Each structure stands twice: as C-alpha cells, then as structure tokens.
Amino acid sequence: MGPLDDQVLRDDAVTVTPDGLDIAVHTHWYRALPLSCVVRLDVTVDGTPVVPDVTVNGVRRTRAELADLTGEYWFTTDPLILHVPGTAGEHRVELDLGLSIPYILTGPDRRPLLSASRADRTLTARRP
C-alpha cells in the first residue's frame, strides 16, 4: 500500500515489439532479491491469463526457470520485462506479484514472508 507499489506498473510500462508486447515491472521491495524469490507472477492481459517469458539482467527465460536462479538478483532500479502476446493500443494489465522475502522468517516453522503487490491498470502500448 506504499509508494513503491504504485510504481510496479508505471505509465510507460507497455511497449510494442515485433512479436507482441513488453510489460516492464518494477519491484515493490526496497532491496534486490534473488530471482528464485519471485514466487508469484500472475498476469492477465485484457482478461486473458498469460504465462510470460521474462527478461532480466539481459537474459530471456521462461517463467518456470526463475525458481532455480538462486545466485542471480533482480536489482532495485531494473525492470523485469514480461513478454506477452498483443498489439498496439490500450490494454488492461492485471498483475499479482509475490516476492518471498528470504531474510524475514515468520512463524514457528520459519517460513519466508510473502510480500504481495497487485496492480490493475489500463495502459497504452507504445512503440519504443
């Protein structure tokens, strides 16, 4: 519910690419986290759920590959780019982003805190 949540999907988050749309996602957590800690990345575009490929640190991967990336980090000022189908124009993007906070352990069984941020915005896809 803070200012960083308001920046997860910025006004210029969606751009048109030759094979679809790129959606830039900024982290709502104050520090870089291992990519393995991106535990929820649920996206719908115009109401249709999508399992996007993800580009971060200059490498494109499938969504599922993030879970194994324990030694690579999502830096605070870098966007995570989601690749989804779509064309130019307005799109409603709903995002449920869940970060497992690996140094904040909760409860008797010491589970990592889940920090969720939800965004629901209608944005215009622009050509880069």
Next chain:
Amino acid sequence: MTDTAAGLPRLGITLFSLTLEQRRPGTDLIGLIREVGARGLGPGLEMVAFQSLRGWPRLDETLAQAVRGALDDAGLTPSCLAINLDLALRPGRLLSDDEAHDYLAVQLRGAAALGFPVVRVGAECGPAVLTRLLPLAEELRVRIGVEIHSPLTLDAPPVAALKELFTRLDTEWLGFIPDFSASMRAIPGAVTDAHRAAGIPPELTGLATRIWAEPGPTMAKFGDLERRAAALGARPDQIGNLTMLLTMHGRMRPDRWADFFPHVVHVHGKFYGVTDGQDPSIDYPAVLAVLREQKYTGFISSEYEAHAYTDRHDAFDQVAAHQRMCKTLLEAR
C-alpha cells in the same frame, strides 16, 4: 555536516532513507552520495548493500573505486553497510550454517573493501554463524552488528542468546545495532494516513492502535488482534496491514537501552517524521539520554522510513530535521 561535540554520538544518514529518491529516473548511487554531501547530511554514511550496489554480493571493483572516491570527495565517512543473510533463498529449505557463513563472508569482505567499519545483519543470523564469522571479522577489522528492530526486544529469546554470546566472547567485533523502532510511544501519523488511503475502516486501525498501546508483550497481542479484527469484518489482507502495526512499532521502555551496552556497535535512528523539531512517535529525548549516559560515541544513522507509506514529504528535508533534533538533544546540558 551535522557534527556533534566531542564525546557524543556522531550523526549520519542511511541511504535507505532515500529509497524513493533512488528510483527517480536519472538517479544513480554516486549522484545520491554527492547530494548527501552537498546537503551536509553526514558525516556518517550507511547504505543497504543489496539496495544500492548493483551486482552485490559480488563487488565490482570499478563500482567500489567509484563509491570510495565519491564518499571521500563528499567528505563523508563510511559508517555501516547493511548486509543480509538470505536464509530462504532456495525454495523449500533454509541455508545450512556452512552456506550461511559463506553467504555472509563474501559480503564481509566486500564491506571491508569499501571501507565500512561495521556491517549490519538481522537477528536471523544466530550465535552459531556469528561465532564462525568472528575470526574473519577480526582479520578484516570489521565489526558485525545484529540489528534489534521492532518487534524484537531485549527479552526476546534470540536477543537474550546474543547478549549471552557477546558477554561470553568478550569481543569488540560482535555486537548490537539497536533501532529506535524498538521503543515507540505512538503510531506514526503516516501509518494511519496510509491505512485510510488504502480503504481500511478507521475502527479497524483504531482497534489495532488500542491493542498496541495496551501493556504486555507484543508477541502475545497478534492472535487477539486477528480475532477481534476478523469479528469486525476485516479481510485477510487488511488483517495483514493491521498486524504490521504491531510488528513495526516496538514498545520497549527507553531506559532498557542501557542493557544493550557495552555491546553497541552502531545505532539506527529510525523515524517517521519530525514536526516542529520533535518526533511525535518516538521518545528521542529519553533514548538519546541513555546513549549519552553510556558514553556512546559511534554513529546514529538517520533512517527515515515513512517513505514506505507516503511520498508526500521530502526525505532529504526530513533527515536534515532529524539530525538537527538529535544534535540539539545530545548537546543540551
């Protein structure tokens, strides 16, 4: 710089205060350090390594040189580097003590290379890992401080175990970093404003505030708050926001800060806003008096945290006001 008289705690900033400023397009770490220097918000400078240093825990030598140079040019003194033990970075299991040691050792070396005399870890870093890190800390001449942040208090079993460890080892290289959030006298206005903006009914925030203010240990209050909030119709996500109010705002008596000594290696001057030269939610006069009595001469990093709730205030101005307040209180006769 906000210098204090000899024999008193020294003041400074943690760049964590500038979390929102860091995200502004065109801003970079070196630029932030220069601005801190230009505004005189030192002399101490602390940062969160995983927030400010791209590539951490690997330290890029070019970046290290640039940071050291920028601190020097700005007249700032490296005070503390906040590092993290990411125990749950692997899905499904926690790091072993060996893995935890290695994860922190590389960060300790990085802190030394940057010139920081102290690192901050969280209380998830227990006695076994700290004991194993001690020889490296001695070799690098970097103190390891465990941050004691709300809802932890001196009486919490993990903190008591640390106090026993520090006393038994009798070493200057391990100690505490108490945070002013451990001793709060009111819920910050920024928090109740954020609840209202998020559509949390005022009666729910009022309930949480009343339970927070009741006597008794915070840890015993979570279940009571969850039950009574649910009975008033609170949704699970709203209950999460309400329990955060207990988590983030400690109720330890200010005079208990004396019990952290002689093991204090650094202090976090947490605050949520200074109004008319005073902090409405934290009893700075009482806690600073303890630091003075204990003859603490290390750094207090001004740690503005209301940015987690609002972007209405200028963090640079808030830190300046906080340092003026601390200097006035510390130097009062």
